Amino acid sequence: MELAALATRAVPGLSPTGVADAPDDARDFMSAVVVDGSGNRWRVRGPQHQQAAMRLETEVQVLRGFSTAIRAELPFRVPSVAGATRVEDMRVFVYNHLPGEPVELPDLVRASPELIEDLGRTMAAVHDLSETVVDHADLPGYSAERVRQRRLNELDAAASTGQVPPLLLRRWERAMEDKALWDFAPTVVHGDLHEDNLLIEGERVMAVTGWTDLHVGDPADDLAWLIASPEQTFSDRVLAAYTAQRRTAPDEHVLRRAALSAEFALAQWMIRGTTGGNEQMVEEATGLLKQLASDIETYGGRPIALDPPEEDKPQAPADTQDSKPVRRAGAAATIAGAGAWDASDDDGEPAFITDADVAEADPSDGAAEQETGVVTPVPAHAAPRPVATQRTASDDDPLTEEIPAYVDDAGEFDLPAPVTGSLPIQPDHDSERRAKQKNFFPSSAASAASARSASSSASSSSASSAISSASAQSAPSAVSAASGASAEPVGSAAESAASPAEASSSSIYERHPGLRPPGS
Template sequence: MQRSHLALAALATVVVPRIDIYQARPAPAAEGFEAAYVLDSQSRTWIVRAPLNPTAGASLEAEAAFLRSIERHVDSGALPFVTPRPAGFAPLIEGGRAMVYPHLPGNQLRLERLRPGPGAAASLGRALGALHSLPTSILEDSAFPTYTAEQYRERKLAELDEGAASGLVPVTLLRRWEKALENVVLWKFMPVVTHTNLSEDCVIMAHGQVSAIADWSSVQVGDPAEDLAWLVAAAPMDSVDSIFEAYQMRRAEALDKHLIDRALLGSELAVLKWLLHGVHDNNAEIIDDATAMLNDLVEATTQDTSTGSFTVTTMPAPVDRAPSERIIGDTGALEKPTSTSGGSPASAGITTADESAASPSTARSGSVPMTPDGPMSNEEVWTAAQPVVSTDDSEELRLALESGEFALPDYERATPPMPYADAQTEVLSALPDPETDPDESQRSDSDGEG
């Protein structure tokens, strides 16, 4: 049973006392869910998320329990970001409950805006390091899966066997992945709490820092590399060093020397997972999309797969590494895949460095931005880090604010600003409408850029 965004908004009145709803819009939702943005008369934005089937309902209940269990880690500062905090639940006629929680203020991460240094890239690494430092005991009595290192490897081998049985995976890739999965040396890791479904959509930025992480429906205890695979595949290469350096500094455990190897392997196996999703759903469009991505991956993987393996080389200093090189060893040249359709995972596939990404002077590690008159003040650094806004966009924003159509989130308590990796602040009236504008999420990132 699917509801309109107005029907979902009505559920908020059951949870939030004396709420006066001003506006409602459909919100993007994962498979099996429906959601709506709700703006009230106090300029508070809420999200109402409801399951569409019993399986999704059970997942939502497990997610809510997990969110409650990590509240103390958020409040204590052990996690340097916030998470959705349910305000309450509204019963559904067909059974189950809808969850209502405050909208997480900020903007979705834009990987292409990451720059090396102590800014957004380092913040992302610290956030993941903090997540992976959570005690695994918080999932012991939950409905989420818990894997040992060997169980996790066996699970990946089972996926590989299923892919081979489909007859759609090139033999060269099957051999490449099988050799890596059978190399037990790569799979000696300490299982940690992982988000497992990280993407640009669920990492929220504010003033160039990770301010929140959403969508915890797939959390598990498993391989930390699974949360890093999408970054190895899609983030600008010159920012990957900053991400991993900050990540390792935040982790209390000893260095996992094969972490990047498994992350790179995971970015390739994401294509296999996408293919199997299409096979399970008998979706020809997804199958065709995944098959094309696998063919691109074969071309990108130029090594001899009969002898190749995922092995870390000695990592040179970032300034000595050519822009076209990866920090992984004999895995072959990496090429940027062609854009795909059908909502395939952004982390799937292999990419090269974003050669246009250059570290701004304000983001160099260990340096203080200078002017002819001496070190720049915090206010000057903040001003220099701002994205350029076109005259038209600025005028439109000014008129909207003066009309009282919406209110911007309050960032007074935000971390001091660093170079941005997020777009301008989005407001409810500017959020994409999945029903009337399904391609809005793919629009150009030109807004707010010079």
């Protein structure tokens, strides 16, 4: 009820008559749908911590950049901010409610051709947005090479935890070092696109929400949720519709990078748990990484890198040798303690070679290199890879400027003061699945089923009926969800019936067949 009280303060004249949970990332945000006396529905969203607060402020700035002309061109609706109020040093926002409800991924897999086509049209429209939307919000843009370097930085961080199986490290590094795989044209990227942020009604995607991570980068990131689907052909069908709707054809390797992004989400989950000191997250990620490594070892893994592994490459015949000279550091080495090599003094005996006496030449001085043959040695350690800087809000930052006058951010409407104080920061078990990044790999059926329960409550015909439904079913839902985990795809009826033994032996591929190599 705290969110309902905050909504009352944020939107003048709003009198809540009902409230229900709304699906969201529980570790970052708290959300609810509020119904007023006139039957209007409002979505209330508040941050759980400072980083989430910055993301919400970013989303507000993004939504302001969607001008009337841009909104008119889109085949779907985007949220509008109706008001905001401050709790300590963070703000809670109220959005005009949008039509449609999230549809679970297993249901989307069985969707009609019309809905599949609209999913492709929706994602194409996001990627065809003008970059001015990103520039207006002062958000980052990354070149293809910068995206690749950022992935390598994350891989280094994951490797430093010591919890990622070597098989996965080699597999991911080979893909990230394959520059041909990263030859793509950057586009506007939603950054948090998955089924929970797509509001669907009938055969249409009515609205897209969750614009907190908008940037210019790799469009494959928005396709990763398709790869983790419970059916391999789903991603191909949506990709075909997506390709037909794009103004420019996507690169041919987009699904390979999407598969990499889906797998690498586990490593990102590990990094987040490690940096946040959350042992439960680390334990979950460790188990899932081991399962994924085992599945890839068994099935071979979905193709990602363009070049085959070294052990799979054909070897050159033993009697042939590539004698083409290669100039590299050390090519102009001298004999230790004897200066430059003198051909007239060659006694045929081996000599100890060192770079110690090699004089460095200016790399920009081509003439000097040509005359002396000296090549500047490669540094022992490469320069640090570029890391994107994180913007922070400040007093003169447009992200923190006051929302227009209709927002009661200063108590100017003299409405009853809500319950204030620290926002709740501990997610309950019913919303644990929302914390899983991109919702690719829910750790247990208990968290998944309970989150599904909240989602179904939020999608009731009215918030008041959703409340009564949630109160009547919350206890049995929790009991049935906690009674066992599932080895079936997320959202299946067997989710609450499987035994813990079955869950412990389940594999990533059993729950996410889309990750398997084609034909397996």
